[in-house]
Amino acid sequence: MFGDMMGMMGKLKETQQKVEETKKRMDTVLVDEKSSDDLLNVTVTASRIIKSIHIDDALLEDKEQLEDYLILILNKALDKAEGIYENEVAAVAKDGMPNIPGMDMFK
Known part of the structure; x- marks a missing residue:
């Protein structure tokens, strides 16, 4: 059992490193x-x-329109970026989780 615990701890440390690299x-x-x-x-x-x-x-002539465009397009880009980031990090974390009975919340 102690060996299993050490193996799990090693796998968790490895997963943490992979998450940081990601x-x-x-x-x-x-x-x-x-x-x-x-x-x-x-x-x-x-x-x-x-x-x-x-x-x-053309947008430089209308400050209000430029501001509206910036808010809209930056928010869309940041939402996409967040989705990619979250999916990539979650995939690495899920892949590296040891198989602990009762702890299948990441599956």
């Missing part, structure tokens, strides 16, 4: 989002860091 990798996964009329394009990482924003000159 989180770092999310810094390199890019998510692009653009407005339907292609006047605004944003790129964020899966770890929700804004990398670039491209604004068409």
Whole structure:
């Protein structure tokens, strides 16, 4: 039994390391989002860091419209990024969980 416990602890430590590596990798996964009329394009990482924003000159003439576009498109991009991040980290964590009877909440 003690050997099983040590094996489980080792597997948990390995899983924790894989989760951390996955989180770092999310810094390199890019998510692009653009407005339907292609006047605004944003790129964020899966770890929700804004990398670039491209604004068409036509939007620069209407501050209110630009603000609305920024809010809408940034929120869409960040929602996508969050979904990717959560799915990737959860998959790694689930894959690395030891088989403990009664603890099947991750399956």
